Amino acid sequence: MTPNLTSGAESLEISWPDGTVGQFPYIWLRDSDPSGFHAKTGERDFDLTSVPLDLAPHKAEITADALILTWTPGATPSRFDLDWVKAHRPGQVRYDPADIAPVPWRxxxxxxxxxxxxxxxxxxxxxxxxxxxxxxxxxxxxxxxxxxxxxxxxxxxxxxxxxxxxxxxxxxxxxxxxxxxxxxxxxxxxxxxxxxxxxxxxxxxxxxxxxxxxxxxxxxxxxxxxxxxxxxxxxxxxxxxxxxxxxxxxxxxxxxxxxxxxxxxxxxxxxxxxxxxxxxxxxxxxxxxxxxxxxxxxxxxxxxxxxxxxxxxxxxxxxxxxxxxxxxxxxxxxxxxxxxxxxxxxxxxxxxxxxxxxxxxxxxxxxxx
Amino acid sequence: MTPNLTSGAESLEISWPDGTVGQFPYIWLRDSDPSGFHAKTGERDFDLTSVPLDLAPHKAEITADALILTWTPGATPSRFDLDWVKAHRPGQVRYDPADIAPVPWRxxxxxxxxxxxxxxxxxxxxxxxxxxxxxxxxxxxxxxxxxxxxxxxxxxxxxxxxxxxxxxxxxxxxxxxxxxxxxxxxxxxxxxxxxxxxxxxxxxxxxxxxxxxxxxxxxxxxxxxxxxxxxxxxxxxxxxxxxxxxxxxxxxxxxxxxxxxxxxxxxxxxxxxxxxxxxxxxxxxxxxxxxxxxxxxxxxxxxxxxxxxxxxxxxxxxxxxxxxxxxxxxxxxxxxxxxxxxxxxxxxxxxxxxxxxxxxxxxxxxxxx
Incomplete structure (x- = not known):
């Protein structure tokens, strides 16, 4: 079962079969496109000023394992791994192995x-x-x-x-x-x-x-x-x-x-x-x-x-x-x-x-x- | 002309002839006594828990160049250089040669x-x-x-x-x-x-x-x-x-x-x-x-x-x-x-x-x- 997509004015809503729901602002999706990061250094190469703030995808599709957004007809779409999208949904605390709760002692x-x-x-x-x-x-x-x-x-x-x-x-x-x-x-x-x-x-x-x-x-x-x-x-x-x-x-x-x-x-x-x-x-x-x-x-x-x-x-x-x-x-x-x-x-x-x-x-x- | 001393319940007020007035809480004076700092390292040796919070001097005197506070009759008094006291009056921004205002440029x-x-x-x-x-x-x-x-x-x-x-x-x-x-x-x-x-x-x-x-x-x-x-x-x-x-x-x-x-x-x-x-x-x-x-x-x-x-x-x-x-x-x-x-x-x-x-x-x- 693939998640369900709903396109809003500023963001995409994705509902997973397990009940998880995420709101994904379009500008965030554009800025987070994996192809905007340098292949060798992993650093962001994408220039945020190259797109308007109020951009919206021409087309949003979902497959078994990917979210695919076409920003401009004919241009290479942004492709996100669906597990990655779920783990990185805005507002979600991200897993960090160094995030260890202190145990106070006396x-x-x-x-x-x-x-x-x-x-x-x-x-x-x-x-x-x-x-x-x-x-x-x-x-x-x-x-x-x-x-x-x-x-x-x-x-x-x-x-x-x-x-x-x-x-x-x-x-x-x-x-x-x-x-x-x-x-x-x-x-x-x-x-x-x-x-x-x-x-x-x-x-x-x-x-x-x-x-x-x-x-x-x-x-x-x-x-x-x-x-x-x-x-x-x-x-x-x-x-x-x-x-x-x-x-x-x-x-x-x-x-x-x-x-x-x-x-x-x-x-x-x-x-x-x-x-x-x-x-x-x-x-x-x-x-x-x-x-x-x-x-x-x-x-x-x-x-x-x-x-x-x-x-x-x-x-x-x-x-x-x-x-x-x-x-x-x-x-x-x-x-x-x-x-x-x-x-x-x-x-x-x-x-x-x-x-x-x-x-x-x-x-x-x-x-x- | 020596400054004027007024003893309050919690602090000493000192008025200098030039119009400068300082409020000096007794606990601050006790904690800042120069004899409470290590002779070689300059670090504070005085133990704040060794005195009550509401202490007050038995006697406060002022000379041409010093403030002298006797905490207990017969004990060695605290002696402060008067210029130091003026420069360190609580609430006063202290001189720091590294405090250089940034000049924004375009x-x-x-x-x-x-x-x-x-x-x-x-x-x-x-x-x-x-x-x-x-x-x-x-x-x-x-x-x-x-x-x-x-x-x-x-x-x-x-x-x-x-x-x-x-x-x-x-x-x-x-x-x-x-x-x-x-x-x-x-x-x-x-x-x-x-x-x-x-x-x-x-x-x-x-x-x-x-x-x-x-x-x-x-x-x-x-x-x-x-x-x-x-x-x-x-x-x-x-x-x-x-x-x-x-x-x-x-x-x-x-x-x-x-x-x-x-x-x-x-x-x-x-x-x-x-x-x-x-x-x-x-x-x-x-x-x-x-x-x-x-x-x-x-x-x-x-x-x-x-x-x-x-x-x-x-x-x-x-x-x-x-x-x-x-x-x-x-x-x-x-x-x-x-x-x-x-x-x-x-x-x-x-x-x-x-x-x-x-x-x-x-x-x-x-x-x-």
Missing amino acids: AELGDHGVPRKDASALMSSNDALAEWLEQTKRYGLSIVTGLADDPEAGETVARRIGHLRETNFGVTFEVMSKPDPINLAYTSDALPLHTDLTNQDAPPGYQFLHCIANEAQGGGSTFCDGAAVAEDLRTADPQAFDILSTVSVPFRFHDNETDIRSRKRVIELGAKGEVREVCFNAHLADILDLDPSTMTAFYRAYRKFMQMTRDPAYGIAFRLCGGEMVVFDNRRVMHGREAFDPSTGFRHLRGCYVDRGEWDSRLRVLKRV | AELGDHGVPRKDASALMSSNDALAEWLEQTKRYGLSIVTGLADDPEAGETVARRIGHLRETNFGVTFEVMSKPDPINLAYTSDALPLHTDLTNQDAPPGYQFLHCIANEAQGGGSTFCDGAAVAEDLRTADPQAFDILSTVSVPFRFHDNETDIRSRKRVIELGAKGEVREVCFNAHLADILDLDPSTMTAFYRAYRKFMQMTRDPAYGIAFRLCGGEMVVFDNRRVMHGREAFDPSTGFRHLRGCYVDRGEWDSRLRVLKRV
């Missing part, structure tokens, strides 16, 4: 609930890699175990996904106590939960912290899911949630070589009101410049969020061992560490970032059928 | 109106570099002349600013006609005006195209200021402007190795309604997925914008010569090229990107006094 997850994957599987198997990409995206956090005894073993795993995101701290960075630190990560101080580089227009996406040595007393790693904290705040204190998701505040990092500034909302919402991103870093928060009339309300909301990140109901903690690597979505999951005593042993993590775009891209390519 | 600018700077000046003089960063940001476009006869001479200039932004096309990329192109830039086809990599979460900021050879017939470079087009559209067709600045559409690039997708508005507005960014690339626009009820209105607005980019009132064109480099803000200025005939000679540009954040950072560091 302290109950525990360190044993964090997804774990062996490095050798990730290096040798595309299926293992795809599964790990999905799982890490779902929880915003995972641990890679069994890394080779090589300081570059962590970034080698990261490069299986895509190129590394360079920042003012380099392509990779060494987290250890340094004599003349340019940031607090390079001290032995405790670091409260935060997301990295909120002072950048686009804070880095996934962060990789490869533990090369962790022999000092202290220095445990702490995590909390910003998506869970934000969602709970939305319920418990809608006014605070509203302020943090609408008012932007200045962030800044500066040293001898750089002075990088950006404004950010602490909670960034997506088109459907979902929590898409959390930007939380008290170290990098610049002197606030809000109007005096909103300042106190902002501080109330911001301090409440900060207190929630310290609430044992949200945090998990574990001690990374040499040869392990923690991987987390820096735009969702906050990380921190306990203070350590550098006189008792060496602690050295090597870090790098891969942005969300490259992560999702690799997942889509691996899921191609 | 065809009248001509190729002779494009700022030009000699590469040797940029490499040897910080003042010349700062002036060029400012000018290029103002117009979104400039030409660097007199590059050394070295394929890396362009990126060497770019690295004076900061690290290069890597993408799926590499840290640098070669724009020339290739036998098996993965994108239309790598053909000899004409390229209509567009911005690059609209399919990425954060499209690259400044683009550098170093002309190594341009001996083929054709192959002129074309530019148009997206900020000017958008502002004129706002006046001429507010409905179209409204649609393009609120409705996001899908962009996508995919090849054997990647499948990078992102939704974008064609016109992205800043907090004050100013045009902050233009994302326009018909090649990378994915099959539109808007609701059928908004599809026709979107196409009308989008096609109008597209027609404006082709209007001779906006575009400028010039032919790059070997040893020249064009630099432009890829998130504002659209670029394109005329077709060329690869059988008549060699055309080779080498490109790279430096993001807006690094650009502004370098400007701030160079402008430090």
Whole structure:
């Protein structure tokens, strides 16, 4: 049974035997004609200005597997695969293998609930890699175990996904106590939960912290899911949630070589009101410049969020061992560490970032059928 | 004459002899105390949760050059430099050397109106570099002349600013006609005006195209200021402007190795309604997925914008010569090229990107006094 066609003034209606109905504006059909895309690059070659906006086909036909539109008598018609037409009907959310719903987590997850994957599987198997990409995206956090005894073993795993995101701290960075630190990560101080580089227009996406040595007393790693904290705040204190998701505040990092500034909302919402991103870093928060009339309300909301990140109901903690690597979505999951005593042993993590775009891209390519 | 202090319930009011009045919430003063920032890294060490929200100073004093607040009798007071307090009063826009108002331009600018700077000046003089960063940001476009006869001479200039932004096309990329192109830039086809990599979460900021050879017939470079087009559209067709600045559409690039997708508005507005960014690339626009009820209105607005980019009132064109480099803000200025005939000679540009954040950072560091 072929679908049924009804030609309207501006669009074609197609009704499938299974009850699916699609409205297809003519200008959309003309702009989406597969022959208008470059044979080698897949990019659109068709020039939209070459046709009038109110065009309509001279003739519309349907066969068992195709929609055929003749725009001008005698000219080559546009031919669409019928399954493609159904999957791409306007207004329909399109399938995306990287569209993975986040599972918010709280302290109950525990360190044993964090997804774990062996490095050798990730290096040798595309299926293992795809599964790990999905799982890490779902929880915003995972641990890679069994890394080779090589300081570059962590970034080698990261490069299986895509190129590394360079920042003012380099392509990779060494987290250890340094004599003349340019940031607090390079001290032995405790670091409260935060997301990295909120002072950048686009804070880095996934962060990789490869533990090369962790022999000092202290220095445990702490995590909390910003998506869970934000969602709970939305319920418990809608006014605070509203302020943090609408008012932007200045962030800044500066040293001898750089002075990088950006404004950010602490909670960034997506088109459907979902929590898409959390930007939380008290170290990098610049002197606030809000109007005096909103300042106190902002501080109330911001301090409440900060207190929630310290609430044992949200945090998990574990001690990374040499040869392990923690991987987390820096735009969702906050990380921190306990203070350590550098006189008792060496602690050295090597870090790098891969942005969300490259992560999702690799997942889509691996899921191609 | 010292300023006058008035203590309120939640904040301090300071009135300066010149008539300036500032409201300083106590919680802001406590959070901004200079002693709460790390001595070496400049990052905030103060823990906001360590004080109550409704704190108030026990005593507030003012001297000729300082504001001194005693929070608890006997404890070390907070001491603020008075000039700093005045410059940072809440609600006040803070000075930023990188805050350069864009000057929209149209065809009248001509190729002779494009700022030009000699590469040797940029490499040897910080003042010349700062002036060029400012000018290029103002117009979104400039030409660097007199590059050394070295394929890396362009990126060497770019690295004076900061690290290069890597993408799926590499840290640098070669724009020339290739036998098996993965994108239309790598053909000899004409390229209509567009911005690059609209399919990425954060499209690259400044683009550098170093002309190594341009001996083929054709192959002129074309530019148009997206900020000017958008502002004129706002006046001429507010409905179209409204649609393009609120409705996001899908962009996508995919090849054997990647499948990078992102939704974008064609016109992205800043907090004050100013045009902050233009994302326009018909090649990378994915099959539109808007609701059928908004599809026709979107196409009308989008096609109008597209027609404006082709209007001779906006575009400028010039032919790059070997040893020249064009630099432009890829998130504002659209670029394109005329077709060329690869059988008549060699055309080779080498490109790279430096993001807006690094650009502004370098400007701030160079402008430090």
